[in-house]
Amino acid sequence: MALASGVRFAERALLRPWALLRGTTLGRTEPAAGGGGDGARRFGSQRVLVEPDAASGVAVMKLRNPPVNALSLELLTELVISLEKLENDKTFRGVILTSDCPRVFCAGLDLTEICGRNPAHCAEYWKAMQELWLRTYLSSLVLVAAINGACPAGGCIIALSCDCRVLADNPKYRIGLNETLLGIIAPFWLKDTYVNTIGHRASEQALQLGSLFPPAEALQVGLVDQVVPEDQVQSTALSEMARWLAVPDHARQLTKNMMRKATADRLLRQRDADTQNFVSFVCRDSIQKSLQAYLEKLRQRKG
Numbered sequence: 182m183a184l185a186s187g188v189r190f191a192e193r194a195l196l197r198p199w200a201l202l203r204g205t206t207l208g209r210t211e212p213a214a215g216g217g218g219d220g221a222r223r224f225g226s227q228r229v230l231v232e233p234d235a236a237s238g239v240a241v242m243k244l245r246n247p248p249v250n251a252l253s254l255e256l257l258t259e260l261v262i263s264l265e266k267l268e269n270d271k272t273f274r275g276v277i278l279t280s281d282c283p284r285v286f287c288a289g290l291d292l293t294e295i296c297g298r299n300p301a302h303c304a305e306y307w308k309a310m311q312e313l314w315l316r317t318y319l320s321s322l323v324l325v326a327a328i329n330g331a332c333p334a335g336g337c338i339i340a341l342s343c344d345c346r347v348l349a350d351n352p353k354y355r356i357g358l359n360e361t362l363l364g365i366i367a368p369f370w371l372k373d374t375y376v377n378t379i380g381h382r383a384s385e386q387a388l389q390l391g392s393l394f395p396p397a398e399a400l401q402v403g404l405v406d407q408v409v410p411e412d413q414v415q416s417t418a419l420s421e422m423a424r425w426l427a428v429p430d431h432a433r434q435l436t437k438n439m440m441r442k443a444t445a446d447r448l449l450r451q452r453d454a455d456t457q458n459f460v461s462f463v464c465r466d467s468i469q470k471s472l473q474a475y476l477e478k479l480r481q482r483k484g
């Protein structure tokens with residue numbers, strides 16, 4: 182089935198050589214517990230577990246970078262490669278994105294990747310973050326986020342790049358863009374993604390205040406589509422997936438592209454400038470001090 186030429190163009194434009202990185206162990210395949218045939222084989226990498234179900238055309242992709250699924254360079258890379266692998270396999274039409282770490286969906290940027298690092302590393306890291314967002318935001322697959330834990334900042338952005346979000350009803354599982362509370366600023370494409378999801382006024386307030394919404398409020402503001410008891414997150418995500426897969430792929434994909442292309446193109450047009458902005462911002466002494474203080478606070482909070 183033909184994809185929109187715009188989708189193809191954007192996907193081709195995303196291929197980057199940095200994808201083959203240190204520390205990744207990609208492409209491993211192992212039988213799922215009790216599984217036999219191809220449809221029951223798991224594959225993935227050290228930090229991304231993929232459980233494909235060929236019969237339904239749906240794969241469950243689990244982030245497993247303990248303790249909090251912080252988006253390290255390796256995790257970003259492995260997520261992009263796993264997604265690309267599924268997109269290139271015509272068996273699959275949908276992916277459920279969830280966490281393998283208890284109580285946390287994803288803690289956002291791995292702050293150790295941008296604290297005390299040189300500008301070259303920060304640039305490489307930011308390009309990887311851009312790449313993951315572009316890949317997920319423009320994915321031809323249906324992406325459903327089964328949010329089974331806390332979902333701040335970069336975690337929220339991954340969830341917002343999906344087509345649909347199901348959040349577990351636990352007051353500790355807050356979701357939102359809290360960047361300002363760390364003394365940093367969400368780039369325009371994160372802001373655009375927020376605005377596209379919850380509207381301008383709600384974004385204006387939530388971004389400035391760095392709001393992290395508990396489930397009921399997240400539902401009310403439109404950050405998530407369903408809030409369900411924790412033990413029903415996976416089954417609800419599967420039901421949502423069935424609803425989205427009931428639509429013919431070509432019509433859904435072209436519509437998704439029509440809705441999202443302008444937002445993605447804005448970043449594609451100025452990727453290098455966005456990277457330079459990020460690097461010069463996070464490498465400032467004052468920002469480094471804020472990030473170090475925030476990390477220290479997180480570490481001291483324990484016990």
Ligand SMILES: CCCCC/C=C/C(=O)SCCNC(=O)CCNC(=O)[C@H](O)C(C)(C)COP(=O)(O)OP(=O)(O)OC[C@H]1O[C@@H](n2cnc3c(N)ncnc32)[C@H](O)[C@@H]1OP(=O)(O)O
Nearest residue numbers: 249251288289290291292293331333334335365366479480
């Ligand atoms: C300038 C451009 C901006 C770009 C836009 C994106 C920005 C971001 O994503 S910035 C990151 C924002 N993230 C957060 O503010 C979340 C911080 N973390 C938490 O609030 C909590 O850790 C939690 C709610 C996600 C989980 O809580 P809990 O289960 O209680 O786990 P701990 O807080 O004890 O953390 C365990 C361990 O993990 C370290 N850690 C937590 N988050 C991060 C992180 N984002 N990056 C790196 N490391 C993180 C934490 O310090 C603990 O470490 P140890 O003490 O060494 O065990």
